[in-house]
Amino acid sequence: MPATSIKIENARYIITMDGSRRIIRNGAVVIEGSRIAQVGKSAELASVAAKRVIDADGMVLAPGMVNGHLHVSYAHATRGIFPDSLGPDYLPNVFRLQSAMTADEEYLTSLLGITELLKYGTTTFLDPGSTKFLDAGLRAYEQSGCRVIVGAHVTDIPNPVNLPVYETAEAVAAVERVIRDYDGALDGRVRAWAMPFSPNFATPRLLRESKRLADRHGVSLTLHFNNSASYVQSSLRENGTRPAQYLDSLGVLDQNVVLSHALGLDQSEVETLARTGAKVVAVPTAAVKSGFGMTASPNPPPGPGVNMPGGLLPEMLDAGITVGLGTDAGNNSNLIETNRAMYLIAVLYKDARRSSSAITAETALELATIGGAQSLGLGGETGSIEPGKKADLALYDTRRAEWATLFNPVNSLVYNADGRSVHTVIVDGRVVVQNHTPLFVDEPALIAEVQAIGENLLARTGLSFPQPWPVV
Numbered sequence: 001m002p003a004t005s006i007k008i009e010n011a012r013y014i015i016t017m018d019g020s021r022r023i024i025r026n027g028a029v030v031i032e033g034s035r036i037a038q039v040g041k042s043a044e045l046a047s048v049a050a051k052r053v054i055d056a057d058g059m060v061l062a063p064g065m066v067n068g069h070l071h072v073s074y075a076h077a078t079r080g081i082f083p084d085s086l087g088p089d090y091l092p093n094v095f096r097l098q099s100a101m102t103a104d105e106e107y108l109t110s111l112l113g114i115t116e117l118l119k120y121g122t123t124t125f126l127d128p129g130s131t132k133f134l135d136a137g138l139r140a141y142e143q144s145g146c147r148v149i150v151g152a153h154v155t156d157i158p159n160p161v162n163l164p165v166y167e168t169a170e171a172v173a174a175v176e177r178v179i180r181d182y183d184g185a186l187d188g189r190v191r192a193w194a195m196p197f198s199p200n201f202a203t204p205r206l207l208r209e210s211k212r213l214a215d216r217h218g219v220s221l222t223l224h225f226n227n228s229a230s231y232v233q234s235s236l237r238e239n240g241t242r243p244a245q246y247l248d249s250l251g252v253l254d255q256n257v258v259l260s261h262a263l264g265l266d267q268s269e270v271e272t273l274a275r276t277g278a279k280v281v282a283v284p285t286a287a288v289k290s291g292f293g294m295t296a297s298p299n300p301p302p303g304p305g306v307n308m309p310g311g312l313l314p315e316m317l318d319a320g321i322t323v324g325l326g327t328d329a330g331n332n333s334n335l336i337e338t339n340r341a342m343y344l345i346a347v348l349y350k351d352a353r354r355s356s357s358a359i360t361a362e363t364a365l366e367l368a369t370i371g372g373a374q375s376l377g378l379g380g381e382t383g384s385i386e387p388g389k390k391a392d393l394a395l396y397d398t399r400r401a402e403w404a405t406l407f408n409p410v411n412s413l414v415y416n417a418d419g420r421s422v423h424t425v426i427v428d429g430r431v432v433v434q435n436h437t438p439l440f441v442d443e444p445a446l447i448a449e450v451q452a453i454g455e456n457l458l459a460r461t462g463l464s465f466p467q468p469w470p471v472v
């Protein structure tokens with residue numbers, strides 16, 4: 001038997017997310033090295049021996065979740081500090097605070113973000129280019145064992161959110177440097193992409209060059225694409241087209257392009273995305289907390305200056321667009337647990353469209369797992385439990401009140417469970433969480449360190465955000 005083999009047996013259910021979406025009752029999985037070798041009934045695999053056996057009695061085994069949009073590296077330092085009354089003004093403060101952080105601080109805040117992700121069952125995430133010290137990030141990725149996509153979120157147009165503005169050539173060089181230096185690191189667990197921040201903070205040349213670099217290096221490109229009504233109006237005024245058609249006219253939309261948020265589209269843009277094969281990451285956690293109107297009427301939003309872009313997720317899915325889920329950062333969504341984004345996406349459109357079948361539990365789970373992996377070009381590697389795929393897995397302990405009673409494991413996972421029940425997590429064949437405890441870090445000590453980083457950061461920058469209620 002291979003020295004690194006693991007067998008998980010007696011799982012109450014395995015939600016495979018394979019091509020026929022089989023759910024295996026009393027199932028077993030055999031892992032050899034970093035990959036899944038066999039999947040079946042425990043009885044069928046009874047004779048298979050392994051170095052390590054995990055008894056999954058009472059547990060549901062599901063693919064590790066995929067989070068396609070999560071700024072992991074800085075938010076935990078001052079998470080939860082911005083009062084609701086700050087509105088969109090929080091974002092310039094976010095980047096002011098981050099710009100003051102050191103590499104060691106970013107390492108620790110990244111590690112805490114990743115700890116939270118892994119502990120609650122997310123094994124792959126995309127950091128949309130905001131990690132300032134990628135070598136420090138790499139230490140956290142190595143230590144934790146996560147699967148991650150990184151990049152450099154460059155801009156070459158002055159912007160109101162305090163992002164550094166590069167000369168276009170410098171920005172292009174930064175994009176390429178990160179792809180060259182990091183793509184394929186840590187045995188392929190790290191991928192690096194082109195990540196111009198957004199169409200409105202990047203010149204046409206930067207967008208085109210970024211796409212060219214993505215193609216040349218065989219990677220993808222991601223953009224923030226959260227179209228407020230005012231951006232749609234300015235795109236119509238300045239480019240003569242809506243934002244999706246503008247990107248299409250630049251030759252930027254393609255199968256290796258992932259648009260995050262994708263709010264504020266109209267049906268013609270949905271058709272443009274579908275035709276070009278561009279992918280989408282829906283971020284319901286950010287949308288609902290920021291008041292983006294993700295589920296507002298698909299009719300045109302009320303007018304320029306009204307930040308209510310609306311969302312056409314059911315229409316995108318009907319058009320065959322590959323969609324995944326993201327959570328955005330720990331200081332705008334505040335939560336980064338993919339499970340909770342999955343819950344929101346399953347319920348929000350039911351309410352908005354007055355239909356309980358608008359986005360089903362099955363669709364929501366697809367978006368969080370195999371759909372998410374496919375949106376990131378990782379559908380051949382992760383997102384389902386099948387022989388040959390990477391062993392990225394989460395075991396949920398169903399012997400808990402929120403899982404009871406259990407008849408339909410998909411409904412229970414989407415609607416009543418959350419990350420609290422995640423008992424064991426495996427990434428790339430390595431057990432990183434066991435008995436609800438991350439194995440790669442002293443979690444309470446890390447939390448105390450990050451609290452101190454946040455307090456120190458506020459003292460250094462002189463920023464403060466009074467709370468509405470007196471703290472006595």
Ligand SMILES: [Zn+2]
Pocket residue numbers: 069071128224328329
């Ligand atoms: Zn973002």
